[in-house]
Amino acid sequence: MEKRTTVSIATGKNRIEAVQRAFEYLGGIGKWVKPGSRVLLKPNIMSTGGTPMITHIDVLKGLYMLCKDAGAKEVMVGENSVCGLEPRVQFDFIGYTDALKRLGARVVFFDEEEWVYRSRPENLCLKDMHLPKSLVEADLWITVPVAKTHVATVSTLGIKNSHGILADEDKARHHRLRPEFGSSLLDKFIDVLAVAKAGLSVMDMFDAMEGQGPGFGDTVEMKLILAGEDVTAVDAVTDYLMGFGNLEPPLPRKAQERGLGIADLNRIDFLGENPNDHRQKFIPAIGGDIPGFDPPGVEVLRGDMCRSGCGMPISYMIDLFKLVLGKDLKELAPITVLCGDNPPPPKDKRFIFVFGDCAIYSTWNYEYRRKPAYIGPWWRRRPAFIDVPGCVPLSLSWIRDFAKLIRGYGPVLSLTSMVEFAETQKYTFAEGVPLEKNPRRWQFDPEFRKKYAKEIEASHQPEYIYKNESCKLSGKGK
């Protein structure tokens, strides 16, 4: 007989009530939370905006109360850095740190802790990784995502939220969606699931996001909380509620194919609300790697680009332009963005934004760089292009660099240089590697890696992971 699983769908006048009801339908959280246990809740806190960009604190409060009633010794709430933005800064910005502490939860920031090395040779892409110590040592960890569409993965739910537990360096590995080089973003997420699957998934679907998720979409009020022990199943049901077909979104389907959960709705039993009573047709996200969606005034010249590498921040950039930067674009048009390997040469030499290591190094001998135009005050002129290094450049660094490029010309964007006061990490894998080399290729091109082994070895890697003796170095030129 085929294996089946159960997902509860609950509503309520607020999230706390809905969370409690969701677990009532499942027979109580005591099935998973034992007296004296240590529980870790992992929400999605990807920005300093509110819901539905991030998990609402009431879901965490509801879970905290349930865990404590079940006799949990300690309830932790943990999060990692997102694109270089430190979780401590994010939490303080939105007031979650103080609120969770007052509740009695322990707040853990994974990037401030030790990492534990884990390997799984059967994995398809990410065969080893570093996990937060507090998560590994917890008796139960619960993934608490918020339901959103996503430009690269159709939707970002529990499986993708699990990816957020990885150290930054591991996050960047195989993130670029280059299956021709054996690097698949989607398989990578399932690899993480294979190593560190959450014991429970609780989906915040009270307010969900449609359109240009995960950061620039629109709010859809659903008033639902979903819960289940099968992360894949909870994701599949959430996808269905968002209007996608059975087994249509790739992540739950792939997870089922690899035996890591059930995505087929015909094998899922629903408790509580009937999903057909709540199903809505969400507007899907459109990725920025697709030409034709560029806003007027911006010309994105794409070379050979990793779809979920530089493709994703390019799409975020386009969304941000469309939402609030239309005035700057109108005044400065045309702005040229170069991205990917060997992009077409720009026609206009002014206001060129060179995005990512591939674009920087492959356009090294282009006209705009050899004979640059100059902009800025006549007594302090600067070249009319700016390099945004990184593989992939971090979100806040590209906002900062773009503001630098158009300072004095674009008023609205120049005000966003305020982000430099948010303490972001700035990293790139490729410091020290000769500029004419393409640093991203060593990740998945074994011949390139062999040829430039010495330079790659000498390149400056982020140190914090490798200082820990319990960690093993992985893939570093070997």
Place this chain on the structure above:
Amino acid sequence: MDSLEKYWLRPWEGIASISRKLEQKQAPGPEDLEIILPFTNLTAPARATALLLKKTLPGLLGPELDHLVLLRNGTDLLPPAFLFRHRDGFLVSIDRLELPPDKLAELFSLSQKANLSQIETQISAQIKSDLKLGWVVVINPEFFFLLEKAGQEFISSRSLTHYQIDLLSVFKKAGELKLLEFFPSPPLFARVEEFLTQITDFDPQALKTIIPSSPEGSFCLGLTDPEFNLAFHLNPENPSRVAVSLDPQAGGSLSPSAAARRLRKVSGSRMAVCFELEPVRDLIVKLVSHPLPWQKEELLSPLKKLIQLIQGYGRNWSINPVPLPLKSWLRGLTRLFRLPYDISRLDDEFLPGTILEGISLGVGGHSQHAIILLDQKEIKGILVLELFRSGVRKIKFLSGKEIPPPRDPGRIEWLKETKFALWDQAGWMNYAIAIDLSLLRELNQALAGKEFSSLTKSPWLLLRLGRIISKFKQDEFIFYPNLMLDTLGKFIQKEGILSIGYRLLQAAFKRDRPRPRGLLYVRETIIAGLVILLGIILFLIL
């Protein structure tokens, strides 16, 4: 039924009387100088009020203005019914329909189904003329008793502000107890009903603790139109005479600036603002055409219209005395130095979208915020705003009695604790702001004072504003979580307030021409250089 006559029937009959004369282009007589505004004890100029209603009601209530009024007390329908007839937008008659109880019951039943055509057929047969109804309104006489009570309160208190609050209470209660029901609801009333449902746990009487009975810094509002003008102001000697005409004689249109000047002189108030009726009416009609709560899409167009209205300073509205930022010599000077400041060039194309999307990006698509109003360290009330997709979805007003007042030192700690207490009571607040009302009053006094319109007195204003702004950094204004404000503060410190101000002006106003794409400030440097050279030459010559 005395209250019904006094607060409703007689005032409308007064309006109908003058309206008939205007519709027939007859000259109003001496008895037509003033009318009583319906539902109130307040007087207003008859001709101007009738014309105002004629020009605004079709947009606010729909094209069909004729309506039937039924009186109902509990389950009993009371005769007579009243039929309000209009012609060319003017209210021309109020017909009493003496109908038997079963007929009234039938009409009421048809109203509940909004079956206006059947009602029209029946009434047409009665009055022996054609009829096209816009709506039916069912009123409980209890509503008039409440109005009577509020009116008597006003006579003894002579406080117009508190009278307005009492009227708001009456209408809120009328909505809750269904003392006033519309079938169907015309746009304006539908929006008012929806607005009153948006505000929960709100007792308007609580506003009396916040708003003083005699607000300082008196202020007048005027409306002008080619056919009439009307002004509203507080008159402490005769508070019931709230509306006056600047030009009692028929005809003669005043421009907004002339009207503002005359209004200030006539009323003796500190500041007078006059608007042309048409753009204001268009804006309000745009607003009431969408059901509440408004979200991004519904707010975009009205916000654009509002900015266009502001752009029309001098043409569509004016203010007297003219504040410094709006003085034409200052605006000319800024244009001479190519500073991007000109109110007629406020950016209506990008600002609305940027503001609305900015709200969503900043606080999320669905958020809740608390504004705690303090007065001398006492909590006067807590306003909880629920935002959804950049619009206000709900307003909750809490008394705050359960929350301990702030203690010194460390008011930010108190605000944090208050936010957590509110979390249990009213849900998670994204941001909590505590503001002392004395700060708002000081700001109001500063901006309404003479210094704001006088160049010679403006340094005192700057000092005053500087002092007020410094209070924003202290205990009279606290914000939590405060990391955003701290970051903003660091940013302003690093970039400089002038640089930020200049960039904000660039963002808010349209430019004459696009920024050059080459090097910056070349032309400005040449001009400055020539000016300096000319100055040196003149100095040497002289």
